[in-house]
Amino acid sequence: MGSEPNLDFLRRAIALATQNVMLGNGGPFGAVIVCDGRVVGEGVNAVTATNDPTSHAEVNAIRAAAKALNTFSLSDCELYTSCEPCPMCLAAAYWARVGKIYFGASAADAAKAGFDDAFLYKEMCKSHETRQVPITQPLGEEARASFEAWMDSPNKVEY
Numbered sequence: 001m002g003s004e005p006n007l008d009f010l011r012r013a014i015a016l017a018t019q020n021v022m023l024g025n026g027g028p029f030g031a032v033i034v035c036d037g038r039v040v041g042e043g044v045n046a047v048t049a050t051n052d053p054t055s056h057a058e059v060n061a062i063r064a065a066a067k068a069l070n071t072f073s074l075s076d077c078e079l080y081t082s083c084e085p086c087p088m089c090l091a092a093a094y095w096a097r098v099g100k101i102y103f104g105a106s107a108a109d110a111a112k113a114g115f116d117d118a119f120l121y122k123e124m125c126k127s128h129e130t131r132q133v134p135i136t137q138p139l140g141e142e143a144r145a146s147f148e149a150w151m152d153s154p155n156k157v158e159y
Helices: 007-022 057-069 087-095 107-112 118-125 140-152
Strands: 030-035 038-044 077-083 100-105
Touching: 007 030, 007 038, 007 057, 007 077, 007 100, 030 057, 038 057, 057 077, 057 087, 077 107, 087 118
Parallel strands: 077 100
Antiparallel strands: 030 038, 030 077
16 A cells, blocks of 8 residues: 555545535535555445435445455555545444545535534543433343354354
């Protein structure tokens, strides 16, 4: 994986974002996953087009790349995204083990356009009791049985 970004891939992500807006398909976000110098997945924001709040550009690009490469680990890949990833997309990139992330616009730029992720970052740092959306754990002990089954399973594929 090169240490310098290939700006053509970042420009492609930006073009996808702009095209998505012009076509009226969703928000101004585009993303490209690159492996060994070639695009293996692309995505745009499709939240409003699909009524799926998780259909962000980065998540869609990760899904496309994982499918194309037939793997859940994108450690040899780079993510080029038109904007700094939101908390969900950043977490998805980490779960996918993306090797590097390059972004165009900043979170502050997104906030000026009405996409302010600062609230989410603040919520994650709060205790369960003080979050805006109540979160409780009524069956913690019962639920841990699933993890015990996982740890004992000879069929697990660790990730």
